[in-house]
Amino acid sequence: MRRLALALEAVAIAALFWCFFAGRARFAMLGAGLALLAAAGALGWRGGRRSMPAFWLWFTSLLVYAFLYIPLAIVVIFSFNDSKLNAEWVGFSLQWYQRLFGDADMLRAAFNSLSIAVGASAIATVLGTMAGIAMHRFRPRLLPFLVFTPVAMPEILLGVSLLIFFLNVAKPALALAGITFDLGLTTVVLAHITFSIGFVAIIVRARLAGMDDSIFEAARDLGATPWRTFRDITLPLILPGVIAGALMAFTLSVDDFVITFFTAGVGTKTLPLQIYTMIKVAVTPEVNAVSALLMLLTLAMILAAARVAPDALRAKA
Amino acid sequence: MRAVLWALLLATVPGLAAAQDVLRLFNWNNYITEDSVQRFERGCGCSLEQDYYSDNEEMLAKLAAGASGYDLLVPTGNAVQALIASNQLRPLDHAQIPNLSNIKPEFLNQWFDPGNRYSVPYAYSLTILGYNIEKMKAFEIPVDTWAAIFEPRYLERVKGKVTVLDSQRELFAAALIYLGYSANETSEGRLRAARDLILRAKPYWAAFNAGSYFKELAIGNIWLAHGYSNDFYTAQQDAHGAARPFTIGFTTPKEGAVFALDNLVMHKTGRRPDLAYKFIDYWLQGRASAEITNLIGAGNPNRVAMQWVRPEIAENRNIFPDAARFRRLQSLRDYDPRTRRLLNRLWVEVKVR
Amino acid sequence: MIKLRADTVTRWLVGGPPFLFLVLFFLAPALIMVAASFRYPGEFGGLAPLFGGAPGGESGLTLENYRVFFGDRIYFDIFLKSFGVAAVTTLVCLAMAYPLAVLIARSPKHRRDFMVLLCVLPFASNFLVRVYAWMIMLGPFELLFTKFAVLAAMVYVHLPFMILPLYTNLEKHDPTLLDAAQDLGANAWHRFWRVTFPLSLPGVFAGSALVFIPVLGMFAIPEILGGISDWLVGNMIKESFLGVRDWPFGSMLSLMLTLCVLAIAGAAAWVARRGVARA
Numbered sequence: 001m002r003r004l005a006l007a008l009e010a011v012a013i014a015a016l017f018w019c020f021f022a023g024r025a026r027f028a029m030l031g032a033g034l035a036l037l038a039a040a041g042a043l044g045w046r047g048g049r050r051s052m053p054a055f056w057l058w059f060t061s062l063l064v065y066a067f068l069y070i071p072l073a074i075v076v077i078f079s080f081n082d083s084k085l086n087a088e089w090v091g092f093s094l095q096w097y098q099r100l101f102g103d104a105d106m107l108r109a110a111f112n113s114l115s116i117a118v119g120a121s122a123i124a125t126v127l128g129t130m131a132g133i134a135m136h137r138f139r140p141r142l143l144p145f146l147v148f149t150p151v152a153m154p155e156i157l158l159g160v161s162l163l164i165f166f167l168n169v170a171k172p173a174l175a176l177a178g179i180t181f182d183l184g185l186t187t188v189v190l191a192h193i194t195f196s197i198g199f200v201a202i203i204v205r206a207r208l209a210g211m212d213d214s215i216f217e218a219a220r221d222l223g224a225t226p227w228r229t230f231r232d233i234t235l236p237l238i239l240p241g242v243i244a245g246a247l248m249a250f251t252l253s254v255d256d257f258v259i260t261f262f263t264a265g266v267g268t269k270t271l272p273l274q275i276y277t278m279i280k281v282a283v284t285p286e287v288n289a290v291s292a293l294l295m296l297l298t299l300a301m302i303l304a305a306a307r308v309a310p311d312a313l314r315a316k317a
Numbered sequence: 318m319r320a321v322l323w324a325l326l327l328a329t330v331p332g333l334a335a336a337q338d339v340l341r342l343f344n345w346n347n348y349i350t351e352d353s354v355q356r357f358e359r360g361c362g363c364s365l366e367q368d369y370y371s372d373n374e375e376m377l378a379k380l381a382a383g384a385s386g387y388d389l390l391v392p393t394g395n396a397v398q399a400l401i402a403s404n405q406l407r408p409l410d411h412a413q414i415p416n417l418s419n420i421k422p423e424f425l426n427q428w429f430d431p432g433n434r435y436s437v438p439y440a441y442s443l444t445i446l447g448y449n450i451e452k453m454k455a456f457e458i459p460v461d462t463w464a465a466i467f468e469p470r471y472l473e474r475v476k477g478k479v480t481v482l483d484s485q486r487e488l489f490a491a492a493l494i495y496l497g498y499s500a501n502e503t504s505e506g507r508l509r510a511a512r513d514l515i516l517r518a519k520p521y522w523a524a525f526n527a528g529s530y531f532k533e534l535a536i537g538n539i540w541l542a543h544g545y546s547n548d549f550y551t552a553q554q555d556a557h558g559a560a561r562p563f564t565i566g567f568t569t570p571k572e573g574a575v576f577a578l579d580n581l582v583m584h585k586t587g588r589r590p591d592l593a594y595k596f597i598d599y600w601l602q603g604r605a606s607a608e609i610t611n612l613i614g615a616g617n618p619n620r621v622a623m624q625w626v627r628p629e630i631a632e633n634r635n636i637f638p639d640a641a642r643f644r645r646l647q648s649l650r651d652y653d654p655r656t657r658r659l660l661n662r663l664w665v666e667v668k669v670r
Numbered sequence: 671m672i673k674l675r676a677d678t679v680t681r682w683l684v685g686g687p688p689f690l691f692l693v694l695f696f697l698a699p700a701l702i703m704v705a706a707s708f709r710y711p712g713e714f715g716g717l718a719p720l721f722g723g724a725p726g727g728e729s730g731l732t733l734e735n736y737r738v739f740f741g742d743r744i745y746f747d748i749f750l751k752s753f754g755v756a757a758v759t760t761l762v763c764l765a766m767a768y769p770l771a772v773l774i775a776r777s778p779k780h781r782r783d784f785m786v787l788l789c790v791l792p793f794a795s796n797f798l799v800r801v802y803a804w805m806i807m808l809g810p811f812e813l814l815f816t817k818f819a820v821l822a823a824m825v826y827v828h829l830p831f832m833i834l835p836l837y838t839n840l841e842k843h844d845p846t847l848l849d850a851a852q853d854l855g856a857n858a859w860h861r862f863w864r865v866t867f868p869l870s871l872p873g874v875f876a877g878s879a880l881v882f883i884p885v886l887g888m889f890a891i892p893e894i895l896g897g898i899s900d901w902l903v904g905n906m907i908k909e910s911f912l913g914v915r916d917w918p919f920g921s922m923l924s925l926m927l928t929l930c931v932l933a934i935a936g937a938a939a940w941v942a943r944r945g946v947a948r949a
Contacts, residue, residue, distance in 0.1 A: 026811070052858065053858045060770070067766070067829075068792045070807075071803035071804060072795055072800070074806055074807060075802065083559060084555060084558065088810070127691055130684050130685065130687055131685065131688035134684045135685075137684070138681045138684075140689075143688070143692075146692040146697060147688065147692065152879065152931075152935065153883070153928065154884055154927065154931065156887040156889065156908065157887060157928055160703065160920060160921070161700050161702065161924065162699050164699065164702055164717075164917065168702065168717060190695055194695045194696050197688055255796055257796075257797055257890065258887075258889075258890070272798055279528075279894060287799070291795060291799035294795065295799075298793075298795070302790065374912075375912060375913070377915065378913065378915050381712070480815075485914065522898050523815045523897055524815035524898055526815075533809070533814070538809050538814060658711075661914050661919070665906065666744060668901040668905075668906075669899075669901060670744070
């Protein structure tokens with residue numbers, strides 16, 4: 001009985017999904033989907049008192065999963081839409097992907113995004129790991145505040161303060177030394193490092209917290225210098241956490257919009273900025289195409305992370 | 318694993334080895350065709366790199382925020398005024414741009430740059446009303462007046478289907494013009510009157526939108542919009558191309574409208590003034606500007622270019638206004654800081670109340 | 671002796687670089703932003719000079735920005751509206767995330783990782799694309815430019831941030847507690863409300879913080895999907911910097927927002943500590 005109800009729910013979700021392709025029939029489809037949903041709920045209710053909570057858990061969870069994935073599916077499917085307007089489904093076409101690969105701006109933006117992400121995540125991982133170890137070993141008072149606040153603050157505040165800093169302090173100061181400094185790739189990388197350090201530090205520290213400290217003491221008693229302790233004992237143990245942190249920093253950097261928006265100046269294009277321009281003005285399904293490809297890339301990275309460091313991903317504060 | 322990381326690292330280095338002859342243009346979105354770019358690149362043996370903005374304020378703000386290295390910008394008149402006053406432009410050597418004589422005389426010697434010492438005209442647009450013809454007829458809304466977006470008695474028929482520009486100056490200009498004042502009004506009382514007019518109409522509007530309104534118009538989600546003539550032309554073409562069951566039209570309101578002449582200027586931080594001159598002269602030849610006119614319906618100040626402009630566009634009085642209409646058009650001039658701050662406060666009220 | 675000094679050296683070597691980096695690129699900018707809020711805007715953008723500005727122009731320090739902010743109710747209104755949106759988003763996220771987190775926590779181990787992965791995957795798409803998806807979806811249903819649109823997109827973008835902390839916490843719950851409660855006669859609802867929920871509070875707080883705070887500063891979603899009354903603090907700040915070129919005002923707003931966030935974080939921490947003490 002319960003299974004039937006859940007199956008009915010799946011059909012309802014399919015109907016709701018189909019709304020967006022139904023053209024004029026969309027409201028009818030919407031109604032049908034909602035009715036089926038209600039029916040599924042009623043059916044589940046009738047199934048008896050036993051394991052009711054489990055049923056509701058599954059019922060709502062399926063809906064939440066659907067909620068998470070339907071918009072993405074629509075973006076991907078519409079990337080094959082044979083219409084410039086992106087309003088209704090017209091027909092199948094690969095033209096937007098072709099357009100994408102000929103779009104110099106987009107390709108440059110993609111290249112920039114990846115370069116920035118690699119650079120920023122590399123440095124952020126190093127600094128973040130150091131911070132994580134320092135916080136675990138030495139329990140400093142100011143460092144945790146400095147490390148965690150950028151993570152907790154709304155991004156716009158970070159972006160804005162860095163903008164002012166780069167332009168009203170860094171630029172004149174460096175000009176005095178004869179260096180022309182402008183917003184660009186460098187400033188974006190620096191900004192990304194600032195907010196990524198926190199994530200890496202959280203993961204590394206959580207990993208250290210779950211470990212037995214006596215192993216470090218044993219190493220010290222045996223006469224190992226701090227560097228050797230780190231290289232031979234600490235690093236291998238926290239490596240999954242470090243890698244997870246690096247991948248996290250990478251994903252955050254590729255995806256970042258707000259902070260990049262303020263610190264990129266103008267000449268630097270990144271994918272999110274490019275998409276923003278496209279969404280605001282020249283909206284063609286090319287945006288969908290680039291999004292689909294981005295999703296594929298990040299999916300590949302997350303799967304790689306899951307394989308390399310399966311339990312590191314779960315060690316959240 | 319390590320090899321992969323090293324490869325990735327090395328891959329980022331070649332970013333420095335870019336093309337040597339690069340001209341950097343900071344332009345409006347969609348304001349030059351692919352063909353024009355390619356022809357120019359072939360002709361000069363260089364490459365053209367573009368960055369985009371969708372609003373003068375955005376461009377000025379980004380320049381003030383330190384963007385540099387642009388050889389050419391395409392600011393509107395009041396932005397040229399601001400750029401000249403803040404000493405950011407290179408004076409133009411007219412000897413290097415002989416095709417300047419192609420420009421129609423009424424577009425030279427503008428108020429912001431007498432003698433064209435710093436700028437040459439690029440293209441122009443009008444800020445007018447665009448609409449779904451069938452819907453406006455069905456609801457009997459007069460589209461030749463700003464009353465269409467400011468009067469509740471018309472708005473209530475199309476509530477939630479109207480958008481206005483998300484631009485302080487443009488929206489207040491439309492309100493001021495409708496009230497019979499100058500678009501560059503600085504009197505506090507009159508600006509407040511404009512604010513009240515806007516607030517009275519606001520509940521009927523769907524959104525303040527500067528970017529996607531013409532797309533929504535072409536799709537049919539919006540029926541009436543305050544926007545730019547070239548955007549409306551694009552919407553008209555898109556709707557037709559997508560075989561929508563309606564037609565998009567656009568009209569210049571009889572009370573007047575804002576006229577925006579965009580200009581090519583050379584920024585002081587540009588590194589290739591030689592290439593910049595080549596581009597300016599190329600644009601003044603007329604083929605390229607005619608192409609963008611044909612693509613998006615941008616107004617063309619170039620006499621010679623008219624031979625390549627499609628007749629139906631050349632005859633459209635909302636894109637190429639005749640003398641009578643021209644008299645009713647006004648250009649926006651930059652405000653002094655005090656009025657600007659007043660307008661900022663009024664704008665917050667417009668957005669929040 | 672030597673070991674002690676080595677310890678200090680290590681401490682500075684390890685903690686030093688991140689500390690210095692963050693002081694330079696986080697703390698200093700924040701303080702400068704505070705300072706900027708006391709200046710005048712420059713003639714063409716940026717900040718007006720501190721000394722010797724153009725005659726007739728403005729320069730030096732001023733409380734003008736604060737005077738305007740505290741002098742008009744409208745700014746309080748906009749902050750209130752932003753907090754309202756953030757609160758509603760957080761509650762909706764909580765309501766949606768909780769059942770899913772419980773389900774994942776209770777599933778057998780091999781399935782759990784997969785389910786968590788499924789939750790994290792949407793995160794793999796670009797933030798703006800997720801917003802754009804809603805543009806496509808809501809257009810035909812005439813829901814574009816409405817409060818519903820803004821809310822839906824806000825929830826959608828932040829849902830994974832609520833699911834993960836909740837799940838991490840719920841996973842650690844001892845299932846025998848629930849069995850004991852059941853043996854003592856509690857029904858499903860009581861088991862949830864009296865046992866599971868109080869124990870999950872740290873996760874609830876962590877998830878709520880991860881949703882509430884970012885929403886406060888959001889501007890892209892109201893800008894793309896919002897209607898006429900969906901202008902939030904983030905939009906005002908963004909416009910100050912990249913629209914009307916009034917940096918001091920934008921800095922002042924940012925400072926106000928930061929203070930609010932700190933106040934809320936502080937209050938949440940205080941409540942959490944009291945809750946822990948009671949539990």
